[in-house]
Amino acid sequence: MSTPVTNRLLTTEEDARQAEGVLQQIVGPQGVLSAGHHNHEMTPLPREIGVLLQQVLQAVARGSTVTVTAIPAEVTTVTAAAMVGVSRPTLMRMIRDGELPAHKVGTHTRLASADVTAFIEARRARQRAAFDELRSILDD
Structure with missing residues (x-):
């Protein structure tokens, strides 16, 4: 890997x-x-x-x-956790809860880089939307 x-x-x-x-x-x-x-x-x-x-x-x-x-097409959970900015146990919970797709290679969990990047972009979009909503509430 x-x-x-x-x-x-x-x-x-x-x-x-x-x-x-x-x-x-x-x-x-x-x-x-x-x-x-x-x-x-x-x-x-x-x-x-x-x-x-x-x-x-x-x-x-x-x-x-x-x-x-x-970034390689497939990353380890340690690399994915660093990309997302969370701990490895938190990343594993996110995988278990279906927030991030992953697959097993033998006993190791791997993630597609594209899936990790898409997750990060979606999270940023949600954060921006929440910030814009908060700003519009404060402007009223």
Whole structure:
């Protein structure tokens, strides 16, 4: 079972200038990123790749530290608990209660990274909705 691989890029002022220059060269109409080929023809990148690259370049242009983590398709309960921000026993309760799907590999419990990420995103959406509701109540 592989664990997440993290790479950290500490940017310099020169990196920031270069990233800004690259952004100006590759952002096309409607903010779509395009890449040039050997024949100098600009081809739009797939949306998800374009968004990812644009976020990285914008962070570098601001002089921020960029951390990229590659998460395997399947994770252990320890890794999933860290991703969710709960203890492993709490994660195991969530699995038992059906909040998170998991499967057994021999005697070990494994989770699909996509399921863990979807759970995190759904939880954030619920938190935002609750916060917005609270704010609307306080504004009245």
